[in-house]
Amino acid sequence: MxxxxxxxxxxxxxxxxxxxxxxxxxxxxxxxxxxxxxxDVQCAGxxxxxxxxxxxxxxxxxxxxxSDVDARRINRALPDDIRITAIERAPAGFDARFxxxxxxxxxxxxxxxxxxxPLLRHLALPWPRALDVEAMNRAATPLLGEHDFAPFCxxxxxxxxxxxxxxxxxxxxxxxxxxxxxxxxxxxxxxxRSLVGVMLPVxxxxxxxxxxxxxxxxxxxxxxxxxxxxxxxxxxxxxYPPAEDLLARQRETRSVRTREx
Amino acid sequence: MxxxxxxxxxxxxxxxxxxxxxxxxxxxxxxxxxxxxxxDVQCAGxxxxxxxxxxxxxxxxxxxxxSDVDARRINRALPDDIRITAIERAPAGFDARFxxxxxxxxxxxxxxxxxxxPLLRHLALPWPRALDVEAMNRAATPLLGEHDFAPFCxxxxxxxxxxxxxxxxxxxxxxxxxxxxxxxxxxxxxxxRSLVGVMLPVxxxxxxxxxxxxxxxxxxxxxxxxxxxxxxxxxxxxxYPPAEDLLARQRETRSVRTREx
Numbered sequence: 001m002x003x004x005x006x007x008x009x010x011x012x013x014x015x016x017x018x019x020x021x022x023x024x025x026x027x028x029x030x031x032x033x034x035x036x037x038x039x040d041v042q043c044a045g046x047x048x049x050x051x052x053x054x055x056x057x058x059x060x061x062x063x064x065x066x067s068d069v070d071a072r073r074i075n076r077a078l079p080d081d082i083r084i085t086a087i088e089r090a091p092a093g094f095d096a097r098f099x100x101x102x103x104x105x106x107x108x109x110x111x112x113x114x115x116x117x118p119l120l121r122h123l124a125l126p127w128p129r130a131l132d133v134e135a136m137n138r139a140a141t142p143l144l145g146e147h148d149f150a151p152f153c154x155x156x157x158x159x160x161x162x163x164x165x166x167x168x169x170x171x172x173x174x175x176x177x178x179x180x181x182x183x184x185x186x187x188x189x190x191x192x193r194s195l196v197g198v199m200l201p202v203x204x205x206x207x208x209x210x211x212x213x214x215x216x217x218x219x220x221x222x223x224x225x226x227x228x229x230x231x232x233x234x235x236x237x238x239x240y241p242p243a244e245d246l247l248a249r250q251r252e253t254r255s256v257r258t259r260e261x
Numbered sequence: 262m263x264x265x266x267x268x269x270x271x272x273x274x275x276x277x278x279x280x281x282x283x284x285x286x287x288x289x290x291x292x293x294x295x296x297x298x299x300x301d302v303q304c305a306g307x308x309x310x311x312x313x314x315x316x317x318x319x320x321x322x323x324x325x326x327x328s329d330v331d332a333r334r335i336n337r338a339l340p341d342d343i344r345i346t347a348i349e350r351a352p353a354g355f356d357a358r359f360x361x362x363x364x365x366x367x368x369x370x371x372x373x374x375x376x377x378x379p380l381l382r383h384l385a386l387p388w389p390r391a392l393d394v395e396a397m398n399r400a401a402t403p404l405l406g407e408h409d410f411a412p413f414c415x416x417x418x419x420x421x422x423x424x425x426x427x428x429x430x431x432x433x434x435x436x437x438x439x440x441x442x443x444x445x446x447x448x449x450x451x452x453x454r455s456l457v458g459v460m461l462p463v464x465x466x467x468x469x470x471x472x473x474x475x476x477x478x479x480x481x482x483x484x485x486x487x488x489x490x491x492x493x494x495x496x497x498x499x500x501y502p503p504a505e506d507l508l509a510r511q512r513e514t515r516s517v518r519t520r521e522x
Contacts, residue, residue, distance in 0.1 A: 002378055002379050002380070003379050004379035004380050004382070052379075052380055054378070054380070071375055072374050072375060075375055075376045076376075080376060080377070080379065080382050080387075081379045081382070082379060083375060083376050083377075083378065083379055084375070085375060113333045114332055114333060114336055114344060114345070114346060115336045115337075115341060115344050116341070116344075117263055117315070117344065118263050118264050118265035118313075118341065118342045118343060118344055119263070119265050119313055119315070119383070119384065119495075121265070121341050121342070122380070123380065126341075234380075
């Protein structure tokens with residue numbers, strides 16, 4: 001599914017205060033109405049307030065799928081800032097979150113000094129200094145692999161912050177924006193936006209290329225790493241293993257992972 | 262310049278009611294402040310309420326350009342739904358409107374049944390039936406050339422509605438949207454949106470391919486032609502002749518054209 005995160009207090013349903021709008025809440029309301037029964041919608045990446053998605057994945061467990069309910073009908077009932085892009089029947093026991101093997105996010109930054117294009121300004125962070133994409137890529141490489149990303153996470157007690165960072169790189173898109181692509185088995189809370197915050201000062205020359213790895217090695221949250229704004233962040237895609245490996249993958253991640261992914 | 266038309270009552274400054282937000286009004290306010298003098302900003306295509314621009318062109322006549330005023334500084338003072346993309350010194354007497362030899366607009370339609378992508382829904386009209394782009398292109402060809410487009414224009418007394426239609430075609434973009442590109446020496450009021458309105462019923466098979474030309478030949482406004490919504494419409498580019506032909510072009514268009522372009 002895809003959604004525009006601007007008018008949502010994030011993915012996760014929040015009963016308090018009443019009326020707080022969330023993606024899960026809207027989906028459960030609409031699907032509950034179409035199915036004539038309460039529905040629990042569980043997603044792969046529980047996005048924060050303001051974060052968008054073009055490739056979110058979620059599952060619902062229903063006794064039987066009503067034959068007259070398809071993506072078109074659900075979309076007609078949904079507000080236009082959420083769209084189901086495809087629906088398929090999953091293997092029994094499939095869990096959108098625990099079966100996922102990676103999440104990929106993108107983050108867009110406009111550093112041209114003139115400011116973001118007005119029609120796309122909801123998707124790009126204005127940055128006042130020119131960014132050296134190659135310098136950011138050199139600084140990103142030492143972060144790849146499995147590490148304790150605690151210095152980049154909002155700490156929660158008893159939750160592991162060890163993650164496997166599979167990809168972290170920057171490129172220029174065809175409009176000149178600097179786009180960060182980041183992929184990991186999972187992310188802890190605020191991790192992507194803290195990674196952006198450690199990369200941009202390298203890109204504009206205020207910090208050395210070695211700094212991001214130094215922050216990682218220090219092992220504790222560094223107050224000079226800014227958690228960047230949520231609105232340029234998009235959950236782009238979620239990866240799953242082949243169907244035959246799905247259930248084994250779920251058992252494995254359920255046993256080691258906590259609630260942060 | 263580029264702007265997001267959503268929060269503007271069109272290009273043209275409107276003194277009444279006070280506080281009505283227009284692109285011209287915002288530019289004149291900000292430039293007047295930076296120049297320390299009233300500034301009159303004249304554009305090539307006076308877009309309607311809700312219409313966007315990625316390639317609008319405008320001129321200002323100033324005794325001298327302050328050396329400390331550039332596009333970055335103007336953009337910092339402008340609200341973020343307007344952006345100056347470039348500024349250059351024009352030949353003496355240049356007029357952004359009368360010197361222009363063509364305007365090009367694009368109009369985006371989402372006909373996939375699932376509805377527009379949430380992050381781009383402010384730029385695409387949802388259309389409930391699948392469109393045949395080739396059929397629309399065949400129907401468009403007989404409209405090319407110089408004609409009296411009165412059947413597609415909001416009539417204004419004493420204003421000619423003869424226009425030279427240089428391009429009218431549809432294609433699929435890389436996200437699957439149907440995109441109409443239209444280019445003419447100039448457009449009369451609501452003409453682009455009426456052209457969309459005459460094409461879509463051909464595209465979805467409810468009208469024959471000959472219909473748009475029949476509407477043109479009838480010479481009068483046809484109530485079955487809908488003026489489509491403004492929000493998917495973008496002024497993409499304005500064309501000018503080489504510098505040495507600019508002033509001759511202006512004299513010519515001033516003498517035959519009325520206020521509608």
